[in-house]
Amino acid sequence: MDPGDKLLNMGVLIVATIVVAKLISLLITPRSGKRLPPVVKTWPLIGGLLRFVKGPVVMLREEYPKLGSVFTMKLVNKDITFFIGPEVSAHFFKAPESDLSQQEVYQFNVPTFGPGVVFDVDYSVRQEQFRFFTEALRVNKLKGYVDQMVAEAEEYFLRWGDSGEVDLKNELEHLIILTASRCLLGREVRDKLFDDVSALFHDLDSGMLPISVIFPYLPIPAHRRRDQARKKLAEIFASIISSRKSGGTTENDMLQCFIESRYKDGRPTTDSEVTGLLIAALFAGQHTSSITSTWTGAYLLCYKEYFAGALKEQKNLMQKHGNKVDHDILSEMDVLHRCIKEALRLHPPLIMLLRSSHSDFCVTTREGKEYDIPKGHIVATSPAFANRLPYIYKNPDSYDPDRFAPGRDEDKVAGAFSYISFGGGRHGCLGEPFAYLQIKAVWSHLLRNFELELVSPFPEIDWNAMVVGVKGKVMVRYKRRELSVN
Ligand code: HEM
Numbered sequence: 391m392d393p394g395d396k397l398l399n400m401g402v403l404i405v406a407t408i409v410v411a412k413l414i415s416l417l418i419t420p421r422s423g424k425r426l427p428p429v430v431k432t433w434p435l436i437g438g439l440l441r442f443v444k445g446p447v448v449m450l451r452e453e454y455p456k457l458g459s460v461f462t463m464k465l466v467n468k469d470i471t472f473f474i475g476p477e478v479s480a481h482f483f484k485a486p487e488s489d490l491s492q493q494e495v496y497q498f499n500v501p502t503f504g505p506g507v508v509f510d511v512d513y514s515v516r517q518e519q520f521r522f523f524t525e526a527l528r529v530n531k532l533k534g535y536v537d538q539m540v541a542e543a544e545e546y547f548l549r550w551g552d553s554g555e556v557d558l559k560n561e562l563e564h565l566i567i568l569t570a571s572r573c574l575l576g577r578e579v580r581d582k583l584f585d586d587v588s589a590l591f592h593d594l595d596s597g598m599l600p601i602s603v604i605f606p607y608l609p610i611p612a613h614r615r616r617d618q619a620r621k622k623l624a625e626i627f628a629s630i631i632s633s634r635k636s637g638g639t640t641e642n643d644m645l646q647c648f649i650e651s652r653y654k655d656g657r658p659t660t661d662s663e664v665t666g667l668l669i670a671a672l673f674a675g676q677h678t679s680s681i682t683s684t685w686t687g688a689y690l691l692c693y694k695e696y697f698a699g700a701l702k703e704q705k706n707l708m709q710k711h712g713n714k715v716d717h718d719i720l721s722e723m724d725v726l727h728r729c730i731k732e733a734l735r736l737h738p739p740l741i742m743l744l745r746s747s748h749s750d751f752c753v754t755t756r757e758g759k760e761y762d763i764p765k766g767h768i769v770a771t772s773p774a775f776a777n778r779l780p781y782i783y784k785n786p787d788s789y790d791p792d793r794f795a796p797g798r799d800e801d802k803v804a805g806a807f808s809y810i811s812f813g814g815g816r817h818g819c820l821g822e823p824f825a826y827l828q829i830k831a832v833w834s835h836l837l838r839n840f841e842l843e844l845v846s847p848f849p850e851i852d853w854n855a856m857v858v859g860v861k862g863k864v865m866v867r868y869k870r871r872e873l874s875v876n
Pocket of ligand 1 (some may be wrong): 492520525671672674675676678681682738739740742743810811812813814816817818819820821822824825
């Protein structure tokens with residue numbers, strides 16, 4: 391073949407290859423021209439559901455290495471797109487409500503919280519109600535709550551003998567609900583109605599099942615008990631509110647803040663709204679804090695060097711302030727803070743955060759890949775998975791509170807949204823300072839007053855719970871002793 395023909399043949403071959411490649415790409419690219427994220431391979435219809443039920447974090451562990459930081463899974467008739475890592479989740483946390491909203495995906499809370507609050511109202515009203523939370527959790531209020539937290543811890547641990555064995559998980563659950571009742575629900579509930587109100591909250595809690603997320607109004611006994619409990623709680627709070635108003639008494643608690651809250655147009659909150667907001671606060675803050683207290687204890691009791699560091703910090707503070715514990719002294723407990731923060735990095739109780747997408751948008755991964763996320767997708771991110779990304783955290787599965795110490799700052803080096811146990815951005819947790827203070831009040835008391843030893847194996851994670859916590863008992867042997875400052 392002469393060189394001219396050879397060249398022509400080569401040219402034809404190249405053109406033909408380009409045309410075929412283009413045709414193939416046209417066939418496999420969606421007609422809209424959108425650069426959609428890769429899709430998790432599952433059996434049709436219920437495949438996604440089965441994998442999700444098996445455990446969303448297990449699914450993320452399997453798919454992230456294959457598909458990267460943005461991918462979609464079909465869950466029955468819904469597309470859920472996962473964003474993993476700070477680069478892609480930034481939009482999740484910062485997007486305005488008109489783009490990514492919580493209302494639809496957290497609708498299942500409505501029968502529990504009750505009508506007229508949080509996810510039952512428009513965003514503009516919800517924003518105002520979140521302003522009420524912000525005001526109720528300001529530093530000047532927190533200072534008063536801390537005195538109550540400290541008093542509750544002191545009183546609670548007086549019940550323990552000089553030595554013995556307890557299920558720490560059960561003990562801390564109990565103490566946290568007592569403290570939350572005092573600071574949030576108020577003196578009347580804590581002092582006179584604690585057993586009744588706890589039983590009603592228990593019914594509310596038991597009425598929030600995995601099935602309730604999809605069918606919140608399914609006529610099952612657990613939902614019926616939930617609805618009755620919600621009604622009774624409304625009656626109890628209406629009576630407390632009325633007696634506070636008629637007696638002209640005010641208290642330093644969240645209940646009082648909500649009673650005094652006003653909408654922008656001057657309208658006061660109704661009794662039903664006050665009840666709903668208190669229920670929302672307890673749901674947001676109770677299990678999350680008690681679970682975190684338990685993990686903190688389990689890790690401290692297992693890792694002697696961090697236990698020693700936390701103890702030394704208590705001694706230093708006792709040398710400086712004596713036995714006094716208040717808001718400012720708790721705020722000086724940096725070592726304990728890091729121990730709690732690290733337990734919470736490894737075990738965020740809210741393992742999956744969700745939004746509903748209302749407009750098409752584009753995300754860019756850290757490798758520079760761009761994906762178009764269509765309107766209508768549910769968008770999800772997972773604190774439980776993202777908090778352990780190895781390109782952010784060194785030895786991500788190990789307990790190392792010093793990773794947050796000045797100079798290392800692993801949660802800051804990779805930018806905002808690297809540590810998302812409290813969410814972040816537009817809907818970041820409003821109760822974070824409250825939670826830390828509460829957990830520190832408990833643990834500083836335990837460190838100062840008891841020798842402790844973990845006698846059961848290190849606990850496992852209870853992935854089946856709605857708020858993911860500790861599986862089984864956490865048995866601890868204690869011996870009363872006063873911490874010597876020398
Ligand atoms: C260790 C304890 C806690 C953890 C791990 C935690 C975690 C979270 C997370 C992850 C979010 C964001 C949800 C989302 O983006 O969809 C959130 C929101 C929220 N949390 Fe917490 N929380 C804790 C304690 C508390 C406490 C004690 C309170 C109140 C007393 C509270 C009140 C709230 C409120 C009101 C929001 C909604 C904020 C908004 O949507 O603008 N949390 N929390």
